[in-house]
Amino acid sequence: MGHPRSLPMFPSRLDVACDVLASHARPGPRYTSYPPATQFRPSFAAAGAASELAAIRDGDDISLYAHIPFCSQLCWYCGCNVEATRDRSKGSRYVDVLLRELALVAGAMGGRPRVVDMSLGGGSPNFLEIGDLARLVDDVRRWFTIPRDAMLGIELDPRDTRPEQIDALAAIGFRRVSVGVQDFDEAVQTIIHRHQSADATRAVIERARARGFDSVNVDLVYGLPGQTPASVGRTLDEVVRLAPDRLAVFGYAHLPHLRPHQRLVERAAPVPDIPQRIELLRVVMDRLADAGYVRIGLDHFARPGDPLARASAEGRLGRNFQGYVVHATDRLIGIGASAISDSGHAYWQNHVDTEAWTQEVNAGRLPVVRGVALADDDELRRFVIMRLMCDGRLDFAEVEARFGIPFTDTFAAELTALAAEYAELAIVDRARGAIAATPLGHHLIRNIAAVFDRYAPSSGSPSI
Numbered sequence: 001m002g003h004p005r006s007l008p009m010f011p012s013r014l015d016v017a018c019d020v021l022a023s024h025a026r027p028g029p030r031y032t033s034y035p036p037a038t039q040f041r042p043s044f045a046a047a048g049a050a051s052e053l054a055a056i057r058d059g060d061d062i063s064l065y066a067h068i069p070f071c072s073q074l075c076w077y078c079g080c081n082v083e084a085t086r087d088r089s090k091g092s093r094y095v096d097v098l099l100r101e102l103a104l105v106a107g108a109m110g111g112r113p114r115v116v117d118m119s120l121g122g123g124s125p126n127f128l129e130i131g132d133l134a135r136l137v138d139d140v141r142r143w144f145t146i147p148r149d150a151m152l153g154i155e156l157d158p159r160d161t162r163p164e165q166i167d168a169l170a171a172i173g174f175r176r177v178s179v180g181v182q183d184f185d186e187a188v189q190t191i192i193h194r195h196q197s198a199d200a201t202r203a204v205i206e207r208a209r210a211r212g213f214d215s216v217n218v219d220l221v222y223g224l225p226g227q228t229p230a231s232v233g234r235t236l237d238e239v240v241r242l243a244p245d246r247l248a249v250f251g252y253a254h255l256p257h258l259r260p261h262q263r264l265v266e267r268a269a270p271v272p273d274i275p276q277r278i279e280l281l282r283v284v285m286d287r288l289a290d291a292g293y294v295r296i297g298l299d300h301f302a303r304p305g306d307p308l309a310r311a312s313a314e315g316r317l318g319r320n321f322q323g324y325v326v327h328a329t330d331r332l333i334g335i336g337a338s339a340i341s342d343s344g345h346a347y348w349q350n351h352v353d354t355e356a357w358t359q360e361v362n363a364g365r366l367p368v369v370r371g372v373a374l375a376d377d378d379e380l381r382r383f384v385i386m387r388l389m390c391d392g393r394l395d396f397a398e399v400e401a402r403f404g405i406p407f408t409d410t411f412a413a414e415l416t417a418l419a420a421e422y423a424e425l426a427i428v429d430r431a432r433g434a435i436a437a438t439p440l441g442h443h444l445i446r447n448i449a450a451v452f453d454r455y456a457p458s459s460g461s462p463s464i
Ligand code: SF4
Pocket: 070, 071, 073, 074, 075, 077, 078, 079, 080, 082, 122, 123, 124, 157, 180
């Protein structure tokens, strides 16, 4: 991480002509990891994960993520690993296995690390009964130290969250809540099969605030069938009235070959094309800028005084599978079906299928299905890509000091490519030893990052 400094923020408005942006849009990774998950291989499995975990020592800081793959009904746009069910007992049985996995993971580590950040995601973690949530956190405390200032966060689906759950979460120690909204327009909600009123959403947010939650985040999606600039504007007006501390705004990734249920959203209205996506995003950004939010990296927004906004301005932003985060530690340990871990030197993913994950855990094995150990070159390129994704710029001296390499020699081909083919997006200042995204390049930062990706990215979601 860099020292505290004042960085230019990502532009808060999309002040670029649609055809210019559209001409640069192309599929690619979102760089929540590098190498991207498409490079994870079955050859890196439980043994590789065990040796990475063994290197985590007493008192080391870790982030912990637990994946809860249940929702009480399926949203048709959903791109997550999720099972729709109303059988809450599945949640209890799932937590039984999760606690066994936690014991395996903790047992593989060399001591008692500190969990400085813990997130429950899914799916819908609120699918779990209060008692199951409590025994999960109790077991985390059993194996790890949770310092008093640790941040415990949870994703909530307002359609399925009871007031007493919020009270219980506060009592357990949760302080950050991420509330899924996506879109408040009734026609869009019918198309995506997700009916959620602004009143129900407001009730969850107000209850969380009243119970002392520090941070309320809201998730939105643009690019859904049926969305128009006018409908998205109305959704944003409603969202601004909810006054979240942060927002994550994701472009809808329509991948029906991977998620067949997504074909259902095409039945009533076509999936917006790239120019339409751009106009929808323009409305989102304008409304949030008008309301005083600043943009954090590619797709997050926050109030100027928010810790995420301060981290962004000071070059302390991190990026992992949860998106942009205040950088606390390089180690993210994921538990639960499909969860991904990052030791700083390797990534690994658990079995996606809940049954396969359960069988491995019950057999006493770390339930790892694939992963990748980072070569020195991967670690170097990851640093470059993550700083670009977080800061929109890169100082050669920072890379040289950290990795002991001559930047311009090591990345001669990339710098030539940037200057020749990406001059509209990035300025290469050899004299000052820096790459800086242009205002246009900030909106297309994934394209700039991809120049440093040696795995020749060509698949993923559109870059806008
Ligand atoms: S609530 Fe979220 S995870 Fe669950 S089905 Fe809907 S989009 Fe998917």
